Structures are given as structure tokens and as C-alpha cells.
Amino acid sequence: MKTFWGVAPLVAAILGFVALFWAFITGIGAALDGSGSGALPFEVVFISAALVLVAAFIAAVINLVRGRFRVLAVITMVIAILPLLAVVTLRLAAV
Secondary structure, three states, X not given: OOOHHHHHHHHHHHHHHHHHHHHHHHHHHXXXXXXXXXXXXXXXXXXXXXXXXXXXXXXXXXXXXXOOOHHHHHHHHHHHHHHHHXXXXXXXXXX
């Protein structure tokens, strides 16, 4: 049961990462599609996944500060920061 608090943020970060990019790619396609269905569901999934990533990052920081599950906490923090790094890279590439 003790390892749950180390693995749960990691699993949440992975699921949030996958859901975030799925919603982004599919939502762009839905927004640019002329059928008029809209991209609102994908926006909701995107924001929810971003909140899951923030929660996983906070849980990883708490685990790191308490000295528990250090390796899992660092891996979780890296996975949670990857979307931010992707946005910054895309922004710098657009300049």
C-alpha cells in the first residue's frame, strides 16, 4: 500500500500526458473540420488532462520533499513538464 503514493502520480502523469496530446491533436482536427460538430469536448478533455498533470506534479513535489519515492517523483515531474517544454519549443520554432 505504501508504493501507491509513489506510483499513483506517475500513472496520473502518463495518462494526463496521453490525454492532453490526444485532445490537442484531435481537437485541432475537429475545430478545422467543416462539419460544425465543434471542438468543445476536446477542449474539456484538454483542460482536464492539464489539471491532472498539475496535480501529479504537485504530488511528485510533495513526495520529493518528504524523501519518499525519489526516483518515481523525478520521473513524474519530467513527464508532467514535457507538455510545457513542447509548447515552449513550438513557440521558439515559430519565431
